Amino acid sequence: MVNRTNISDFVIAPDPGRDGLTRKVTGRDHTGALQEISVVEERPLTIFLNAQEIVTAMTIGDYPDYLALGFLRNQGMLLADDQITAIDYDAELETVVVRTARKTDYEEKMRKKTRTSGCAVGTVFGDMMEGLEGLELPDCEVRTSWLYALARTINLTPSLYLEAGAIHGTVLCHKDKPLVYMEDVGRHNAVDKIAGWMLSSGEAAGDKILYTTGRLTSEMVIKTAMMGIPVLASRSGFTAWGIEIANELGLTLIGRMRGKRFICLSGEGRLIRDADPDLIKDEGQKTARKGAKNE
Amino acid sequence: MVNRTNISDFVIAPDPGRDGLTRKVTGRDHTGALQEISVVEERPLTIFLNAQEIVTAMTIGDYPDYLALGFLRNQGMLLADDQITAIDYDAELETVVVRTARKTDYEEKMRKKTRTSGCAVGTVFGDMMEGLEGLELPDCEVRTSWLYALARTINLTPSLYLEAGAIHGTVLCHKDKPLVYMEDVGRHNAVDKIAGWMLSSGEAAGDKILYTTGRLTSEMVIKTAMMGIPVLASRSGFTAWGIEIANELGLTLIGRMRGKRFICLSGEGRLIRDADPDLIKDEGQKTARKGAKNE
Numbered sequence: 001m002v003n004r005t006n007i008s009d010f011v012i013a014p015d016p017g018r019d020g021l022t023r024k025v026t027g028r029d030h031t032g033a034l035q036e037i038s039v040v041e042e043r044p045l046t047i048f049l050n051a052q053e054i055v056t057a058m059t060i061g062d063y064p065d066y067l068a069l070g071f072l073r074n075q076g077m078l079l080a081d082d083q084i085t086a087i088d089y090d091a092e093l094e095t096v097v098v099r100t101a102r103k104t105d106y107e108e109k110m111r112k113k114t115r116t117s118g119c120a121v122g123t124v125f126g127d128m129m130e131g132l133e134g135l136e137l138p139d140c141e142v143r144t145s146w147l148y149a150l151a152r153t154i155n156l157t158p159s160l161y162l163e164a165g166a167i168h169g170t171v172l173c174h175k176d177k178p179l180v181y182m183e184d185v186g187r188h189n190a191v192d193k194i195a196g197w198m199l200s201s202g203e204a205a206g207d208k209i210l211y212t213t214g215r216l217t218s219e220m221v222i223k224t225a226m227m228g229i230p231v232l233a234s235r236s237g238f239t240a241w242g243i244e245i246a247n248e249l250g251l252t253l254i255g256r257m258r259g260k261r262f263i264c265l266s267g268e269g270r271l272i273r274d275a276d277p278d279l280i281k282d283e284g285q286k287t288a289r290k291g292a293k294n295e
Numbered sequence: 296m297v298n299r300t301n302i303s304d305f306v307i308a309p310d311p312g313r314d315g316l317t318r319k320v321t322g323r324d325h326t327g328a329l330q331e332i333s334v335v336e337e338r339p340l341t342i343f344l345n346a347q348e349i350v351t352a353m354t355i356g357d358y359p360d361y362l363a364l365g366f367l368r369n370q371g372m373l374l375a376d377d378q379i380t381a382i383d384y385d386a387e388l389e390t391v392v393v394r395t396a397r398k399t400d401y402e403e404k405m406r407k408k409t410r411t412s413g414c415a416v417g418t419v420f421g422d423m424m425e426g427l428e429g430l431e432l433p434d435c436e437v438r439t440s441w442l443y444a445l446a447r448t449i450n451l452t453p454s455l456y457l458e459a460g461a462i463h464g465t466v467l468c469h470k471d472k473p474l475v476y477m478e479d480v481g482r483h484n485a486v487d488k489i490a491g492w493m494l495s496s497g498e499a500a501g502d503k504i505l506y507t508t509g510r511l512t513s514e515m516v517i518k519t520a521m522m523g524i525p526v527l528a529s530r531s532g533f534t535a536w537g538i539e540i541a542n543e544l545g546l547t548l549i550g551r552m553r554g555k556r557f558i559c560l561s562g563e564g565r566l567i568r569d570a571d572p573d574l575i576k577d578e579g580q581k582t583a584r585k586g587a588k589n590e
Contacts, residue, residue, distance in 0.1 A: 023535040027560035030439075030572045035558055042513055042534035058513065144325070165551075166510045166532030185512060185534055215461045217480060218337055218353065237461030239337035239480055240318040241353075256460075263330055265322035277325045 012180045012197065016163040021060050038164040042185045048097040049077055050104050059189050060160070060167070063182070064089045066196030067189055068096040074195050074223045076131045077106050129245075132222065137230035137250050138206040145275035147233060149176035150211055151257055155283070159183060161213070170194055172229075173209040187214035188223070195227050205229045216242045216255050225249045231270065233257055238265060259283045307475045307492065311458040316355050333459040337480045343392040344372055345399050354484050355455070355462070358477070359384045361491030362484055363391040369490050369518045371426045372401050424540075427517065432525035432545050433501040440570040442528060444471035445506055446552055450578070454478060456508070465489055467524075468504040482509035483518070490522050500524045511537045511550050520544045526565065528552055533560060554578045 016022070022038045029035040046056045047068045054077065059067060065087045072078040083101040090096070150173050160167050160183045168187035172180040172194045182193040191212065198205060205228030212234045214220060218241040224232045225245075232246070233254040243265045246253040252267030260280035264271055311317070317333045324330040341351045342363045349372065354362060360382045367373040378396040385391070445468050455462050455478045463482035467475040467489045477488040486507065493500060500523030507529045509515060513536040519527045520540075527541070528549040538560045541548040547562030555575035559566055 025533075025535065025538055025560055027558045028563055028566075029558050030556050032568055037558060039533045039535045039538065042536040164532070166512075166534060185510075215480075217461075237459070238320075238334045239461060240320065240334045241337040243320055243334065261325050263322045263324050263332060265320055268323055271323075273327055 009177045010157075010179065010181060012182070013157060014159040014161075014169075014181055014183055015062075016158055016160045018062070021062060021160060022164045040160055040164045040167050040185060044094050046093075046095045047071060048095060049106065050097075050099055052104065052106060054106065057189060058185060060184050063193050063196070064096045066182075066193040066200065067184075068098050068196065069199050070192035070194065070196030071189075072098055073199055074192055074226050076226075077104065077109070078199075129222065132225055132249065135225060135228075135249060137225065137228070140207055140230055140270060141272050142209060142231050142252060142270045143175075143272045143274045144277075146173075146176040146209070147254065147257065147262065148260070148275055148280050150178060150209065150233075151235075153178055154181065154211060157181060169213045171211040172198070172203075173211055174207060175209075178211070179203075179208075187212065188219070190214075191220070191223050195223070198227060209233060212236075215239065216246075216253060218242050218245050221245045221249070221251060221253065225251055230267070233262075304472045305452075305474065305476060307477070308452060309454040309456075309464075309476055309478055310357075311453055311455045313357070316357060316455060317459045335455055335459045335462050335480060339389050341388075341390045342366055343390060344401065345392075345394055347399065347401060349401065352484060353480060355479050358488050358491070359391045361477075361488040361495065362479075363393050363491065364494050365487035365490030365492070366484075367393055368494055369487055369521050371521075372399065372404070373494075424517070427520055427544065430520060430523075430544060432520065432523070435502055435525055435565060436567050437504060437526050437547060437565045438470075438567045438569045439572075441468075441471040441504070442549065442552065442557065443555075443570050443575050445473060445504065445528075446530075448473055449476065449506060452476060464508045466506040467493070467498075468506055469502060470504075473506070474498075474503075482507065483514070485509075486515070486518050490518070493522060504528060507531075510534065511541075511548055513537050513540050516540045516544070516546060516548065520546055525562070528557075 020041060022040055024036050025039055026034055026036045041060055042058050043061050044056050045059050045064050047054045049072055084098065085101055086099040088097045154171055159169060161169055167183050167185055168190050169181060169183045170190035171178045180194055180197050182190045184190040208229045209231040210224050210229045215236040216234050216238045218239065221232065221242045222245060231252040235257050236255060238255050243253060246266035250267060252270045254262050254264045256263050259282035260277040315336060317335055319331050320334055321329055321331045336355055337353050338356050339351050340354050340359050342349045344367055380396055381394040383392045449466055454464060456464055462478050462480055463485050464476060464478045465485035466473045475489055475492050477485045479485040503524045504526040505519050505524045509529065510531040511529050511533045516527060516537045517540060526547040530552050531550060533550050538548060541561035545562060547565045549557050549559045551558050554577035555572040
C-alpha cells in the first residue's frame with residue numbers, strides 16, 4: 001500500500017501499521033464463516049492543565065501531546081501567547097499534563113459544557129465564539145485545482161481509515177500539498193491534534209487549507225477559525241448553523257467534495273476556478289471513501 | 296418519495312418536511328453555477344434536571360422532551376424507577392426541564408466528564424459502566440432475514456438524511472419492523488431520543504434490535520445496554536473497545552451491514568441464519584447510504 005501515493009511531502013502522515021493503533025478481531029461474516037478484521041483502538045486520555053483535570057478524551061492514542069495542546073487551545077484555555085513550560089505524558093496512567101507559566105483556573109468555564117453535534121465535550125456554548133472577536137481571516141486564494149489534487153492524494157494515502165475504517169481524518173494542507181494528516185475515533189480529536197502540532201511548530205495558518213472527512217458543523221467551523229485557517233473543505237455535508245457562522249467569520253466553506261463535485265457555501269471570493277471539472281475523474285470504487293452527503 | 300416504502304408500521308417515522316428541521320441555502324457548485332441545497336438545522340437545547348443545569352446539546356430540535364429524558368437516563372441521572380413529575384420545554388429559551396419526585400444532585404458527577412469518541416458530553420469515565428453491574432441481556436433470537444428486511448426498509452424510508460444529509464439515524468426495531476426512527480446531528484442524540492421514547496411509553500427492551508448508522512464505539516454499546524436492548528446493528532464499523540464491552544455484556548454486535556454483507560463480532564449465539572445471503576440484492580446507487588467502513 002505504501003507505494004500507492006507519494007507520501008514524502010507529508011510532515012506527518014498516518015502510520016496505520018504502528019503498534020497499538022489497531023487490533024485484529026475475529027467474527028463471523030454473512031456466510032457464517034470466521035473472518036478476521038482490523039479495528040481501531042479507542043482508549044481514554046485524561047488531559048490536565050497545570051493542576052486541573054480538564055477532560056477525558058477517547059482517542060486512538062497517538063500524539064497525546066498534540067491532542068492535549070490543541071484541545072486546550074481550541075477551547076480557549078491556552079492563550080496564543082501562553083508559555084508552555086512542560087508537557088508530561090504518562091502512558092500507564094493515561095494522562096497528559098500541560099504546564100504553563102501563567103496560572104490557570106477554568107473551574108467555572110468547565111461547569112458549563114456544551115454537548116455538540118458530533119463530538120466532544122464542546123466549547124462552552126455561551127462562550128462559543130469567545131476568542132473570535134475581531135478575527136480577520138486573510139484574503140488568500142484557493143485554486144480548485146489544489147482542492148482536486150488534495151482530495152485525490154488524501155484518498156490514496158495509506159491510513160487507518162483504509163486499514164480499519166470507523167475513524168475520521170483531518171489534514172492540514174498548503175496549496176496542493178497535504179502536510180499533516182491526523183486520524184482519530186472522534187473527528188474533533190483529529191482537528192485538535194492538528195491544532196496542537198501547529199502550536200508546537202509555530203506553523204503559519206493564514207495560507208493553509210483544512211480538509212476533513214467529517215461534517216461541517218458549527219463546532220468544526222469555529223475550531224478552524226480559532227486556528228486562524230481561512231478555508232475548510234470536506235467530503236461531507238453541512239449544518240445550517242455551520243454555514244451561518246462561516247459566513248459571519250468570512251471563512252471559505254466547501255463541502256460535499258466528491259470526484260469533480262463540490263459546493264461552496266461561504267467565502268466564494270477566495271475560490272479561483274482554474275480546473276476544468278470535466279477533466280476530473282469521478283471517484284472509482286477503490287478511492288470512494290463514502291457518501292458525500294453524510295459524515 | 297413518500298411512496299417508496301410503507302411507513303405505516305412506524306410509531307414514529309422521520310418527518311423531513313417538518314418546518315424548522317431543514318433550511319434552504321444557496322452556494323456555488325463545481326461548475327460555478329448557483330445551487331440551492333437543503334441543510335439540517337443545529338440548535339442548542341439546555342437540559343435541566345430539577346434545578347440543576349446539566350448540559351447544552353446541539354440538536355435538530357425535534358422531540359426535546361425525549362432527548363432530555365433519554366440523555367438523563369443514559370447518563371444514569373434518571374433511575375429506572377424515578378417518578379417524572381413534569382417535563383417543561385421552553386422553545387424560546389431553548390431549555391427543557393425534567394422534574395422528578397426524587398431530589399437530585401449531580402454536581403460531583405458532572406465535574407468529571409468524558410469526551411467520547413464520536414460525540415457527546417459522554418458518560419463519566421470512572422462511572423462508565425455504572426448501572427450495568429449484574430446486567431443480564433435476554434437470550435432472544437435474531438433472524439438474519441429480519442436484519443436484511445430492516446436495513447432495506449430503513450434505507451428507503453424518507454428521512455432527513457435523504458433530504459439533507461449530514462445527520463445520523465437510529466431506529467428501534469422489533470423483529471423485521473422498524474418502530475421508532477430518530478435522526479439528529481449528533482448520533483448520540485438520536486439514541487437518547489429513542490431511550491426517552493422508551494421510558495415515556497414503557498416499551499419493553501428485551502425483544503428489540505437497535506439499528507444505527509453510526510460507528511459501534513464503547514459509548515454506543517454502553518448506551519444500548521443501559522437501555523436493556525440485547526442487539527445493536529450498524530452500517531458502520533467498530534472500535535476495539537466497543538467490541539470488548541459488547542462481549543463482556545453479552546450484547547450481540549453486528550456491523551458493516553451493507554447489502555448482503557455484515558460481520559458479527561459479539562453475541563453470535565442469538566443469530567439465526569435463516570436468510571440466504573446470495574438472494575439479497577447488493578445495494579444500488581439509490582439505496583447506498585455510505586461506505587460500510589466508516590461512520
